[in-house]
Amino acid sequence: MKLDVDVLRYLSKDDFRVLTAVELGMRNHEIVPAELIDRIARLKHGGTYKVLKNLLKHKLLHHDSTKYDGFRLTYLGYDFLAIKTMVNKGVFVSVGRQIGVGKESDIFEVADEDGKIMAMKLHRLGRVSFRAVKSKRDYLKHRSSYNWLYLSRLAALKEFAFMKALQTHGFPVPEAVEHNRHCVIMSLVQGYPLVQVKQLQNPETVFETIIGIIIRLAEHGLIHCDFNEFNIMIDDEEKITVIDFPQMVSVSHRNAKMYFDRDVECIFKFFRKRFNMTFQESIDDNDNSNEGREEAGKLCFSSIDSSAGFLDKELAASGFGKKDEEDIQRFIEGEVESDTNSDSEDGDLVRNLNEADDLNVDSLHLSEQVIYPLAFVVIQDPLAMGNGMCYLF
Ligand code: ADP
Ligand code: MG
Structure with missing residues (x-):
């Protein structure tokens, strides 16, 4: 506009x-x-x-x-x-x-x-x-x-x-x-939305940083709910900044697990497709038939300790x-x-x-x-x- x-x-x-x-x-x-x-x-x-x-x-x-x-x-x-x-x-x-x-x-x-x-x-x-x-x-x-x-x-x-x-x-x-x-x-924020980035020096490190942020958010009682390559900015040093927060919810939200899994899956999917990353089998899920589920299973929502609490x-x-x-x-x-x-x-x-x-x-x-x-x-x-x-x- x-x-x-x-x-x-x-x-x-x-x-x-x-x-x-x-x-x-x-x-x-x-x-x-x-x-x-x-x-x-x-x-x-x-x-x-x-x-x-x-x-x-x-x-x-x-x-x-x-x-x-x-x-x-x-x-x-x-x-x-x-x-x-x-x-x-x-x-x-x-x-x-x-x-x-x-x-x-x-x-x-x-x-x-x-x-x-x-x-x-x-x-x-x-x-x-x-x-x-x-x-x-x-x-x-x-x-x-x-x-x-x-x-x-x-x-x-x-x-x-x-x-x-x-x-x-x-x-x-x-x-x-x-x-x-x-x-x-x-x-x-300096840099570009991750979606515009075709190559990374250290895709594994970037991936781990991003997943780390999702976990730490949940530990603080929060889920981003739109955590994807459009809302993650990255600069030339491959430093990450997360943006876009109006849709965030508390881990006590009734659909918290679904939102959490969706955020996690988005990241796995993006890194697999864009940077050809492969992920090991799930540690707590033996069902290999559904790739998305298997990947997301690595990060189990219920195992996250969110006692740090919502930032009320x-x-x-x-x-x-x-x-x-x-x-x-x-x-x-x-x-x-x-x-x-x-x-x-x-x-x-x-x-x-x-x-x-x-x-x-x-x-x-x-x-x-x-x-x-x-x-x-x-x-x-x-x-x-x-x-x-x-x-x-
Ligand atoms: P929307 O809710 O419409 O998705 P975003 O907050 O995701 O809005 O912003 C849309 C785009 O604007 C982002 O993808 C990014 O390119 C740019 N942008 C948003 N905030 C900033 C910022 N603080 N610094 C630089 N660019 C930004
Ligand atoms: Mg956005």
């Missing part, structure tokens, strides 16, 4: 205030009535409709007049809110090229004041389900309407919390720098609670669409934006009443730089 941040430099305080008003309104409405946006935003000098038109022109909003005159955020609009908040906090100052695209995320380079390049992951967790929601709009009423906002935000928070906890425990993961809304900033404390410290985990798992496993945002009245939303002026983004807790900061600076002296980075102020 294209992320034209150039536009961001030309947006005014009022533009962002109205954009935030739409975001708030989406807590209660899939399509936020224009009249409500105006009431939430309360622009000092009026002119909400003109601002809405401008935001629409830049594709930050979508207009829908099927039932009434209303608007909703587009991904780009949501991206801009997150990016703007982070830029205001000084996390980064410019956005560069796209370095990754997944089914449910887009990844870009960003740089801070000192020119240090980092990775920005924008989660799109509800991307598919959002369309489904849309087609069933009447049936779902407003309860699931903010589905993609909520889920993408939850995915980002989970990713950030897990990355931080894993880092604390010495796992080779990117450094978790910051998160806001559906966006996570992390250190840039660290995760909770990052604001990722039990209920968040339940919500995101329900979605990942396709059971239901989220309806977890609290049912606030429109009147609450109007009040929220007024209070929000003084609020710090760090106080944002997903499972509670969400209030967004509005500390937007006016962009001055825009500079388009020649190094591929687009400066944001």
Whole structure:
């Protein structure tokens, strides 16, 4: 997806205030009535409709007049809110090229004041389900309407919390720098996804390292659940970094063994195919008829001592609670669409934006009443730089 941040430099305080008003309104409405946006935003000098038109022109909003005159955020609009908040906090100052695209995320380079390049992951967790929601709009009423906002935000928070906890425990993961809304900033991993690597100096060592990580994760009470050649980065020294954590589960999950075996099998399969590695017979499985099973049998889930425990404390410290985990798992496993945002009245939303002026983004807790900061600076002296980075102020 294209992320034209150039536009961001030309947006005014009022533009962002109205954009935030739409975001708030989406807590209660899939399509936020224009009249409500105006009431939430309360622009000092009026002119909400003109601002809405401008935001629409830049594709930050979508207009829908099927039932009434209303608007909703587009991904780009949501991206801009997150990016703007982070830029205001000084996390980064410019956005560069796209370095990754997944089914449910887009990844870009960003740089801070000192020119240090980092990775920005924008989660799109509800991307598919959002369309489904849309087609069933009447049936779902407003309860699931903010589905993609909520889920993408939850995915980002989970990713950030897990990355931080894993880092604390010495796992080779990117450094978790910051998160806001559906966006996570992390250190840039040097190297390439393993899937792009055709040859290794020491395939056995790399293989053992990777399997070692799976075991150590399980010893800490965790299973990655998407542990494959796409989510393992490797550099020229053949050093491994694991990425992509929104789907991780605890070893106490009811399908833990299945997820664990699947992760292990993925690695065995990849190394056998790509690097022609052969594996000895299973030590605890005499059935040679099924190769995958035989290989995975070498690593028996039940024999792993996970007494080191789930990293509860660290995760909770990052604001990722039990209920968040339940919500995101329900979605990942396709059971239901989220309806977890609290049912606030429109009147609450109007009040929220007024209070929000003084609020710090760090106080944002997903499972509670969400209030967004509005500390937007006016962009001055825009500079388009020649190094591929687009400066944001
Ligand atoms: P998804 O959930 O969409 O699979 P990933 O986190 O796996 O997203 O990222 C997709 C791709 O983006 C990765 O395969 C990798 O090439 C790139 N990428 C992600 N995070 C980083 C990072 N921290 N540093 C460098 N590249 C990254
Ligand atoms: Mg991935």
